[in-house]
Amino acid sequence: MARRALILIEGVSDFAVTGALYVQAAQRLGLYPITLSTDPARYDYLAGEGVEAIRVDTDNLDALIRECSRLRETYDISGITGANESTYATVGKLCRHFDLPGPNPASIERCCDKFAQRQLLAEADVPIPAYRVAANATDIKSSAAEIGLPVILKPAVGSGSSGVRLCRNVDELAEHTAYLLGGKHVWQSSPRILVEEFAQGPFYSADIMGNEVIGIEAADFDRPPHFVFRQLSFPAPLTDDDHERIVEVSLSCLRALNLGWGPTNVELRWTKRGPVVIEVNPRLAGGPNPKLVQLAYGIDLITEHIKLVIGDEWNLCKRHSQTAVARTLVPGRDGTLDWIGGDLQAAAIPGVVEVKLYVGPHTPIVRKGDCRDSIGYVIAASPDLAQTKAILQQAVDLIGWSITPFPTPGEQEQSAAPCLASRTDGKSGLRKR
Structure with a gap:
């Protein structure tokens, strides 16, 4: 009998974690x-998981069909997916x-085009920020004037907050416009920029499988003007009414x-208008x-997704209920990482x-202003949110690092100045620099 195989189209870089989890769940x-x-x-x-990887142009559908057809001569291809x-x-x-379970490609394409997504949501009276689409600096400037500062500038196609920035004044608007249109940003498609109202309020994220909202997460961000996640809490502390409004x-x-x-995954802000x-x-x-x-509910979303992909029955029932919180570690400057430590001590905390x-x-260390800026994370869990946050902070306080700035032309490399608020933990003696 042929070995059952799961084909994964592309992966996800290590900083995003998810790619390795798909491999492990499949195994x-x-x-x-x-x-x-x-x-x-x-x-x-x-390489670390010993996974077979085949080089093929994943932008070429015909090439992918040929490769999958070749693999079917050896394997029983049970499903095809990707993260x-x-x-x-x-x-x-x-x-x-290949007549396998999978998403509607037309719906995915419309959703991944943020302008098309905005249009469809607006037509359905889903609450969204005011927005315009622009292709040049003149359009961006006039759109921002119509909406009113501050605004968000973001590529119409992209993920991980790449190229996304809060522009609080005309100088920041001009600066980010020049970045997006000046050749520094890598475009996945023809340059189109969304100019959006800055919806201000707490940030939430709804995790959905099929037509079921599994849970809602609360998050906050690192320093503006970028949107790099700092802390994620699941489930979000919401009243029943507020939870229901986000679900709806x-x-x-x-x-x-x-x-x-x-x-x-649906990202929202709770504003004066509600979600x-x-x-x-x-x-x-x-x-x-x-x-x-x-950790919070005992539901392995990745495993359940793969079950759906291969035609098996999934199980989205909660096994237990507790709280889980993650803190991402984000450096405050560019430069060369001299040392990083305290992770073993932090991991030992109950x-x-x-x-x-x-x-x-x-x-x-070269910060991009997006999800690639994270240099790690810490996760804690317990039955109580306040307790979980206290455990997490205790662990984070034990982790430190030092970064030496890159030398400027004509200057000798100098010792690193503090990149975050410099502090020495009384127990570990680690200093973040």
């Missing part, structure tokens, strides 16, 4: 994971070609965008989010579930 289900990627070397976890938003519509097309708005997004197969939809992502949330859901560092000494 636990008795599947042989095979990753098809334009550049498999991008994903460090493939990478940019190739998820292609996943849907492959599933349809999230499900209205599915109807408006013709989604409802597999995972969806306002910032973005709908036709995939699981990245980073440590799936782990938080599993209630700390995981401490993950992505970097080691001598790593160049």
